[in-house]
Amino acid sequence: MSGPGGNGDVGAATGWLIRGVRPLGGEPADIVIEGSLITEVAKAGQPGLAEGRELAVCEADGLIALPGLVDLHTHLREPGREDAETVASGTAAAALGGYTVVHAMANTEPVADTAGVVEQVWRLGREAGHCDVQPVGAVTAGLDGRQLAELGAMADSAASVRVFSDDGRCVSDATLMRRALEYVKAFDGVIAQHAQEPRLTEGAQLNEGEISARLGLTGWPAVAEEAIIARDCLLAAHVGSALHVCHVSTAGSVEIIRWAKSKGWQVTAEVTPHHLLLTDDLAAGYDPIYKVNPPLRTAADVAALREGLADGTIDCVATDHAPHPSESKESEWSIASFGMTGLETALRVVHEAMVNTGLLDWSGVADRMSVRPAAIGRLSRASGHGGQVATGSQANLVLYDPAQISTVDPATHASRSRNTPFAGMKLPGRVIATFLRGRPTVLDGRLVR
Numbered sequence: 001m002s003g004p005g006g007n008g009d010v011g012a013a014t015g016w017l018i019r020g021v022r023p024l025g026g027e028p029a030d031i032v033i034e035g036s037l038i039t040e041v042a043k044a045g046q047p048g049l050a051e052g053r054e055l056a057v058c059e060a061d062g063l064i065a066l067p068g069l070v071d072l073h074t075h076l077r078e079p080g081r082e083d084a085e086t087v088a089s090g091t092a093a094a095a096l097g098g099y100t101v102v103h104a105m106a107n108t109e110p111v112a113d114t115a116g117v118v119e120q121v122w123r124l125g126r127e128a129g130h131c132d133v134q135p136v137g138a139v140t141a142g143l144d145g146r147q148l149a150e151l152g153a154m155a156d157s158a159a160s161v162r163v164f165s166d167d168g169r170c171v172s173d174a175t176l177m178r179r180a181l182e183y184v185k186a187f188d189g190v191i192a193q194h195a196q197e198p199r200l201t202e203g204a205q206l207n208e209g210e211i212s213a214r215l216g217l218t219g220w221p222a223v224a225e226e227a228i229i230a231r232d233c234l235l236a237a238h239v240g241s242a243l244h245v246c247h248v249s250t251a252g253s254v255e256i257i258r259w260a261k262s263k264g265w266q267v268t269a270e271v272t273p274h275h276l277l278l279t280d281d282l283a284a285g286y287d288p289i290y291k292v293n294p295p296l297r298t299a300a301d302v303a304a305l306r307e308g309l310a311d312g313t314i315d316c317v318a319t320d321h322a323p324h325p326s327e328s329k330e331s332e333w334s335i336a337s338f339g340m341t342g343l344e345t346a347l348r349v350v351h352e353a354m355v356n357t358g359l360l361d362w363s364g365v366a367d368r369m370s371v372r373p374a375a376i377g378r379l380s381r382a383s384g385h386g387g388q389v390a391t392g393s394q395a396n397l398v399l400y401d402p403a404q405i406s407t408v409d410p411a412t413h414a415s416r417s418r419n420t421p422f423a424g425m426k427l428p429g430r431v432i433a434t435f436l437r438g439r440p441t442v443l444d445g446r447l448v449r
């Protein structure tokens, strides 16, 4: 093996020696991986390290090592919409973005509302091998918002589902939401809510404000999100259960979550990369690439989301990777699909929005993109996700070059869809390698298999 992250002959090697890498952006170190584990982390350049062992060498001078990223919110589209994405293409995109596990949302066709469907998705993930796939189960049967899905059967299935969500639709019925929260307590589950009051957002196209008024498109008021979050925080407190708020997009939502956390309630939240970087004025050109649910908001909202992520009010970054075929996005604004891809750009966007602004350091990035989402997803310690870059940990790692800068080109992406709002934008950083339980899934910035 040769060169930085080079993909040479690893022949008889029983593991990896990663030389000169900076764990969490700290002092340079040499990391030894044997089997699925990190067996040594030592100050860089110490003689005798791993002597006598057949290790492939990865020269990683200047690279940062983070624990493998964990996404709580990915749409893999399979089964049913393989024209947009498959488990194989979506997990390839994830590995290239530095992820070692993604939570696959339930709004597939058929809906992931039974043990059979979640096990199918889980098995497809294992077969693809690019990263682990942890299925999310639907809260209600068929996402129809009328009766609870088979939550217990999904929890007991081989996929061990712990996160349930009707994402794409809000569980707007308060009684149903209460029952779902009560039900999952038995197995330490969590309900992940897509907070969108349906009556307040009928026909809504983009953030309600100056831009929506100017374009003459129906506005999407912040209160439609905030009212549901406030209600659900109160419900979670009332029944003593765990609520996770998907893709928080407004300053008011951050305030409500901060208040709920100050009470000690079991409330967690995520923000997407696009809500950390983009604002609603981008929609002024009617380009549906910027059409997303929840909508892009104002600069004041973006500032509040960044501050909330920095102070821990918002626990984590989740991509809401939502692939759509070009015919669904390259159309008139009002009929275009909502959604953006995100797995292959998430770390770079967080670098730009949070690290380059001084709001988070790399250990903060590791916390918000790996440690905390793994905890919220109830990923077992044995899975090794959300672990430390330390001796004895599972070797789930991403090696990232913070010094590179390049223009985002969706044609190079592994995702089957191209609907990234970051196309043509200059972003810092590049994922060089991703290791899943000691096995490289990405080397030299390219998929290994």
Ligand SMILES: [Zn+2]
Residues within 6 Å of the ligand: 167, 168, 169, 194, 246, 247, 293, 294
């Ligand atoms: Zn959603």
